[in-house]
Amino acid sequence: MTSSRAVPMITATRIRRSYGDRAVLAGVDLSVDRGEFVAVIGRSGAGKTTLLRILAGLDDEFLGEVAISPRLSVMFQDARLLPWQRVATNVTLGLRGGEAPAAGARALAEVGLANRGRAWPRELSGGEVQRVALARALVRSPEVLLLDEPFGALDALTRSQMHTLLADLVGRHATTTLLVTHDLNEALVLADRVLTMNGGVVTHELPVPAPRPRDRDTAQVAALRARLLTSLSTQVQEGSR
Numbered sequence: 001m002t003s004s005r006a007v008p009m010i011t012a013t014r015i016r017r018s019y020g021d022r023a024v025l026a027g028v029d030l031s032v033d034r035g036e037f038v039a040v041i042g043r044s045g046a047g048k049t050t051l052l053r054i055l056a057g058l059d060d061e062f063l064g065e066v067a068i069s070p071r072l073s074v075m076f077q078d079a080r081l082l083p084w085q086r087v088a089t090n091v092t093l094g095l096r097g098g099e100a101p102a103a104g105a106r107a108l109a110e111v112g113l114a115n116r117g118r119a120w121p122r123e124l125s126g127g128e129v130q131r132v133a134l135a136r137a138l139v140r141s142p143e144v145l146l147l148d149e150p151f152g153a154l155d156a157l158t159r160s161q162m163h164t165l166l167a168d169l170v171g172r173h174a175t176t177t178l179l180v181t182h183d184l185n186e187a188l189v190l191a192d193r194v195l196t197m198n199g200g201v202v203t204h205e206l207p208v209p210a211p212r213p214r215d216r217d218t219a220q221v222a223a224l225r226a227r228l229l230t231s232l233s234t235q236v237q238e239g240s241r
């Protein structure tokens with residue numbers, strides 16, 4: 001049954017994108033409801049980043065249709081903080097008006113870095129850098145958050161702490177979130193729904209029961225992981241035909 005609260009915040013219809021002769025996206029359809037957290041997994045080269053860049057409005061050389069809230073923020077694996085600006089300035093870059101410093105301080109507090117606003121990016125650990133990137137993404141109170149392997153370069157413990165933080169923040173703000181990752185566990189710990197991409201299309205969809213973040217070591221998550229692995233390996237056979 002469709003809930004009356006299910007309002008799509010991201011809709012992509014028959015998205016196609018080629019580089020030269022090579023079709024990377026061959027008709028991607030997806031829809032993400034308000035407040036939903038969807039993860040897109042797929043092998044390296046499956047077209048996940050290409051799709052995310054199109055959704056973010058960073059690439060307009062595609063066919064098909066995208067409908068997405070203009071109040072969106074994007075976060076990549078590489079935070080690209082400006083090294084010559086202090087952390088607080090990095091968070092509020094592009095924000096205008098007298099309220100920017102207060103908004104920046106609030107965002108830094110939300111990611112647990114209330115006291116680091118005057119630090120320089122070089123003084124931060126990898127995990128702290130990604131927290132700053134998250135604060136920068138959240139400072140505009142986006143309705144939609146697009147995440148491309150945001151924790152891919154972090155060690156396992158820090159990554160797990162970031163999962164807890166992210167789940168808490170997007171849950172509290174009811175932020176619609178799309179995460180692309182090749183980490184099955186990350187997808188299963190965080191998402192309400194996991195989509196598998198292969199051959200330029202979305203091939204499988206797996207709903208994941210609440211709550212989130214969830215413990216990756218439960219029997220339920222292990223069973224879901226097995227299903228995702230099966231769907232990915234089935235695709236290899238399909239892809240090699």
Ligand SMILES: Nc1ncnc2c1ncn2[C@@H]1O[C@H](COP(=O)(O)OP(=O)(O)OP(=O)(O)O)[C@@H](O)[C@H]1O
Binds near residue numbers: 046047048050051182
């Ligand atoms: N600007 C570009 N010009 C040419 N080919 C590109 C360009 N960007 C991406 N590609 C190719 O498109 C395919 C999909 O790339 P994309 O980065 O979207 O995959 P991905 O699923 O995000 O992979 P990964 O998980 O490794 O980041 C790859 O084969 C890549 O080489």
